[in-house]
């Protein structure tokens with residue numbers, strides 16, 4: 001596993017070594033020791049897996065507020081997503097900034113999203129499956145969100161009228177959302 005991009009004071013875009021042969025490929029999708037060497041020392045406690053049937057399905061922007069904040073290690077095992085993170089750590093020099101990444105089943109790339117970020121993605125093809133590890137368990141009472149289309153963020157989503165859950169239609173704007181107090185949670 002190697003780092004191919006670092007940004008927003010902690011976000012890592014990762015790429016595994018892919019062993020291809022006449023049968024197909026083999027890769028190590030998770031190596032705790034290698035991640036630790038890259039600075040991701042968190043212990044993951046839950047694996048998530050979602051399927052989005054339609055292209056243009058947008059899930060986000062979500063985060064769990066402290067003390068249930070989650071770091072996420074995201075990858076795509078079928079299809080493709082435009083994966084977005086927003087820095088919501090008030091003390092961060094990149095507070096309020098966002099970045100988008102192309103994660104696909106064919107580029108094998110993974111995104112490490114530390115605690116203190118809102119996270120969301122928009123699928124680019126039908127039947128897209130996203131799998132991700134989190135370093136804190138699901139806690140509905142700490143579940144928070146930011147409106148995907150907040151004009152103050154102006155995220156360049158690939159779809160202007162995405163498929164959304166009712167919940168994702170109703171999140172507050174970035175300026176009205178709960179932010180993290182510090183970088184270290």
Ligand SMILES: Cc1cn([C@H]2C[C@H](O)[C@@H](COP(=O)(O)OP(=O)(O)O[C@H]3O[C@H](C)C(=O)[C@H](O)[C@H]3O)O2)c(=O)[nH]c1=O
Pocket residue numbers: 048050059060062063072119120121137138165
């Ligand atoms: C997140 C989560 C959800 N659920 C249940 C709750 C609902 O009954 C159902 C769907 O939940 P939700 O609509 O919140 O799923 P997504 O819209 O994919 O949410 C995720 O979307 C963005 C991309 C994220 O980064 C978060 O991991 C997560 O919030 O799964 C669970 O049982 N455990 C969980 O950890």
